[in-house]
Amino acid sequence: MSYRQRLSLLVTIDSVIVLTSIFFSHFLVNANLHVLSLPLVVSSITLLLSHHIFSFIYKLYKKAWEHASITELLFIFKAITFSMIAVAFVQQIVVHDIYFRLLAVTWMLHSLLIGGSRFCWRLIVSTYMNKSVNKKRSLIVGAGSAGTMVARQLIKSNDAEFVPVVFIDDNVNIHGLDILGIPVYGGVDQIEKAVEELNIDNIIIAIPSLGKKELNLIFQECSKTKARTQTLPMLEDLVSGKLSVNHFMDVQVEDLLGRQPIELDIESISEYITGKVVLVTGAGGSIGSEVCRQVTKFSPQKLILLGHGENSIYSIEMELKDSDGHTEIEFITEIADVQDVKKMMSIMNKYKPNVVYHAAAHKHVPLMERNPEEAFKNNVIGTMNVAMAASQYEVDTFVMISTDKAVNPTSVMGATKRMAEMIIQDMDKSSKTKFVAVRFGNVLGSRGSVIPRFKQQIVKGGPVSVTHPDMIRYFMTIPEASRLVIQAGALARGGEIFVLDMGEPVKIVDLAKNLIKLSGNSLEDIGIEFTGMRPGEKLYEELLKADEIDGKHVFPKIYIGKTANLYMEEIKEMISTYATLDKESLRTQLLDLANSKVIPIPKKLVSIG
Known part of the structure; x- marks a missing residue:
């Protein structure tokens, strides 16, 4: 209904109500159905005009009565009351008398009928016009x-x-x-x-x-x-x-983690990022790209996006450049492999970054079991190359992203990440650069993580494959992981391994059930299939080794581990000989070295809170 149609209808209804109210009141008061006197005619005309005038003043014809409340009823009361006052004033002038009984009965009928008409309007609209069988x-x-x-x-x-x-x-x-x-x-x-x-x-x-x-x-x-x-x-x-x-x-499954996300110390982060040159390796990856997004909030002078995959680096570059409020930041892209030490030295020399976030790594556990030499080259030698270049060109802070799988590792990926931690902890002893590692559990939604895999299986109609009914993992979101990395740089004094208090671990089978439910499917329709543990997997993960446990609380939800034994001579020896080993021998040596002289940890999750 258009505004003109609505206005015409309401004016017509109100006119009928006004005339009905005053005439019916006159008949009730005078008990005479045939007397039409001058006072009645004058009063009727005055009431009709004054009602419409005050209705326009209080915008009664512009109200959406299907949404009416007490406020609208108050406006009706005011309009009717002032209309009656106007009629009384005219009666006094024309006939020198005020018919109080007539006005009182008219006011009551007028209020009842006008209010009732609006209530009926709302009732009709809400009951019939809004009714839908599809709701x-x-x-x-x-x-x-x-x-x-x-x-x-x-x-x-x-x-x-x-x-x-x-x-x-x-x-x-x-x-x-x-x-x-x-x-x-x-x-x-x-x-x-x-x-x-x-x-x-x-x-x-x-x-x-x-x-x-x-x-x-x-x-x-x-x-x-x-x-x-x-x-x-x-x-x-x-x-x-x-x-x-x-x-x-x-x-979202991220909403069900059971803890509040980490809050940043904005002031301390701004001190070491704002106006500085920041380099991120693996900038096209899920963690590296989120680190870039978080860093831009602190307005660095330059942000260098380094990665091996041109498509992912181009994607994050375009995203950051197209984002609002980043016009003052110079974004620089470098397509490079961290295994190329000369290229790492060249890049560090060219840009001389103040901060380096090292996110480049191979992280897929089963794939690295089948390709241990690639895990070693990328995670160990690559980390050493970037760290050496950062030290030589006196980067202020170097933050390496590690994993809970580096604790008592049973996989090639975990072993190589533990060795990478040893490298940067050792380098911190003799370098002007502050080297630290950040260790966290599984990241929800990252490439190669369990969540995208489960979602793909659900879309295909199932079943969802879970390796073991008792397998548990710590989980965090990509933004949480990235914030931890950035906050660690502000807390760095050199040589630390920072760990996020990740709350309670989650059963993978429960995670699968929640995802099935969140996708709008039933467990019976999709189903869960247990496939058995894969090579290198553990039923549970720890966040700190027994000889690393400090319990020192350095920031809300962030803890620090003590420096454990480092085996740099053995690592250097392996770097020179790994190419001569077959896959199984290399895997065995990696695990032996990463677990050497470590106090066994009981089969109970380490508590860091």
């Missing part, structure tokens, strides 16, 4: 301000995909009550029962202040049902207007 029956978790706001928006919206049917809230004081006409069924433990009884299609978690641990607990209850689970957009997106409250988001 999904929804359960809202959280009956607080956010939950009621969501419910109100869904009720009012013509285009909403969902219709709110029931609330779930742990506040026992509101159990059994109705909010906006929607019953509060019970607490979180009643989600499964409510979904089944009320034929719920969709669950909306509407608690913006919810921590990840609490969200995980609620999601586990939701996962017992077949209903799709979604959450509200982030508060900053709601405030900025990017999204509205009825733009719901699917729960």
